Amino acid sequence: MARNYGGKIRAVVFDWAGTIVDHGSRAPMGVFVEVFRRFGVEISVAEARAPMGLPKWQHIQAVGRQPAVGARWQAAHGRDFADGDVDQIYEVFTPLNAQVVPQFADIIPGALEIVAALRARGLKIGSTTGYNRPIMEVLAPIAARAGYAPDNLVCAGDLAEGRPGPLMMYRCFTDLGIWPPASVIKVDDTVPGIDEGLNAGTWTVGLSVSGNGFGLSADETAALPPAEFAERRTAAERELTRAGAHYVIDSVADLLPVLEAIEGRLARGEQP
Template sequence: MTIQAVIFDWAGTTIDYGSRAPIVAFQQAFANVGIEISEAEIRQDMGLDKYTHIHKIISLPTVQNDWQARFQVLPTSDDCDRIFQDFKSILLATLTDFAHLKPGMDTVVDFLNSQQIAYGSTTGYDEEMLATVLPIAANQGYRPTVNITSAQTNGIGRPASAMLELACDQLEVTDYANVVKVGDSINDILEGQNADAISVGIVDGSNLMGLSQAAFDALTAAEQLVLRAKVTAQYEAVGADYILQSMVDLPALLTKLNQPVSDAQ
């Protein structure tokens, strides 16, 4: 096998350890209308485009009940639109604080460049959000050749494969079986599977783990082990092809996948 391209997610995968920026923005936007939402309620659908994600959250029974108790009516599409615009303003104002590359990404970029493996991204960000993080990432050495949002696929985002397929098409890769999709959420894994690509889940700093680096580092070794096992089990449950503890491990996996079958066994 020859790996022709690697397609990354953004928050929680390549930047923003723990995928914290969207959580902060979602919680604040809903708090601004008097509705409290938990991290767990947000994270279960992480990886969707943000507008769709707002609709998912507002459709939760707990949110519907709280909304009706507070306003005596159920939320409408106009309410979703207003919350999304507030969410977007909050996120855009804070993205720069969370756009640091995750540990190991510099090594990954060096490896991909040295091996001449193309790389790009698909994302739940919209164009304006992406435009904010791209130059910050570029200043740190991370410059994906293509960056696909659902606006480029007629609104079709994860877990469908449309964004991943478009990224591959723009990279002139025709065999999706030779593409590696790297992400940190269940929807990332499903996106890769739906394109018949190789799906890779990252454990440390992922959406599924949900902790900032400082919070994770503050855990005992035993607590870290338990948390990593919990995240690994979630990836296994949806059939991820490979599960890596951190991005540091990706070059070794790509090297293995690039070996002839007889050598790799």
């Protein structure tokens, strides 16, 4: 094993929603609110967003385990929220999310250009997602028609464990034929996605403005007053920095200078 890798970056592994598609990671939000409502419990968009990045089963579990949501569940059902409830909600969630995801399949500005620039440098393009495979069977072909087709796809549920563990990243290493982890950058807009990269030993880049922490479409973002934009951006940056991201940028459009900075650090003997 390369104990002190000093070469070039060989692959970038991107998340999907909030990173390459769906500016603001908006597709799942209304679905989470709706499925809990169908089970007699009202939740807010903020409560739905809190665990974003986890595999969707674990995401539903984490929403229900929030104290305020758990209290509402107890009031509605006369018992604590349990894993059997997660199973039932998940069965409703998947087809609903697959139904709405085409409405939120917009490619984030600059993403296609960055991927093309990375490929021109000889890099492989990997991908992991908190979406399960039935949802990605809807989203991936839409993205491909728009020009985005990564070299692999690892979905929540493909392996024994998803985020924040490293197994999906390990699958990327195998699929892409890339090692060591220090030659890989993981790009994600959520804390579990950053954890996924850190736990796998890669460099990590968080996305503040295009992602879940900001939570708005590209048009909504552009229409914000400067003070509100700055406030939202700072909050999203703070969350990703606290998670341990090596770098935090607005969106994938800003990735190339970070790639060059990381390669400089590798040349100086630094590791993730």
